[in-house]
Amino acid sequence: SQQGEEDPQALSIQEGENATMNCSYKTSINNLQWYRQNSGRGLVHLILIRSNEREKHSGRLRVTLDTSKKSSSLLITASRAADTASYFCATDARGSSNTGKLIFGQGTTLQVKP
């Protein structure tokens, strides 16, 4: 079963606007990662935020984590047409057996119109 749930499922914006995607999860985590996927290809790692971190930046990306609400958000600033893709959050559940199993949500499909 999916642990993370992304919201919204689909987002359409104009180039230059900001895009915000949210992710909620169910169990305690060690870290949360965001990935991008273009047209059914492989996943590209964007950013990892650990459970003791609240905010992290990487270029035009800003990720926040609220462990009390079991939620995370991904903000893409000044979006470009090349940002058009599906975005997934993935968690690894704290307390699970010692594996690197990632649990993915169903993703947010972002369309950036030129």
Add this chain to the structure above:
Amino acid sequence: DAGVTQSPTHLIKTRGQHVTLRCSPISGHKSVSWYQQVLGQGPQFIFQYYEKEERGRGNFPDRFSARQFPNYSSELNVNALLLGDSALYLCASSSVAGVGQETQYFGPGTRLLVL
């Protein structure tokens, strides 16, 4: 450095057949994980291998099996293929295994179509 590589890129099989998918991790990475992604959904964990040993298994039937070789490359085998096995199969590598450890880096995937 090369990223994670997978072969083949595309594959068409018929029901009941067997398939073998291959993955080479990033140089220096000892952990390989396999995921299945059905169209419109997020990836689902199938297996993780670390140092040639199975470290985790997802909720998949025994038709799915995998192994890791001394050079840390890996194979995913699926027997008695069903139509529902049609999906993108993703391989991911990381330098270590374990909860809360390193980032997992994904390959381009193998798209399997079962007719």
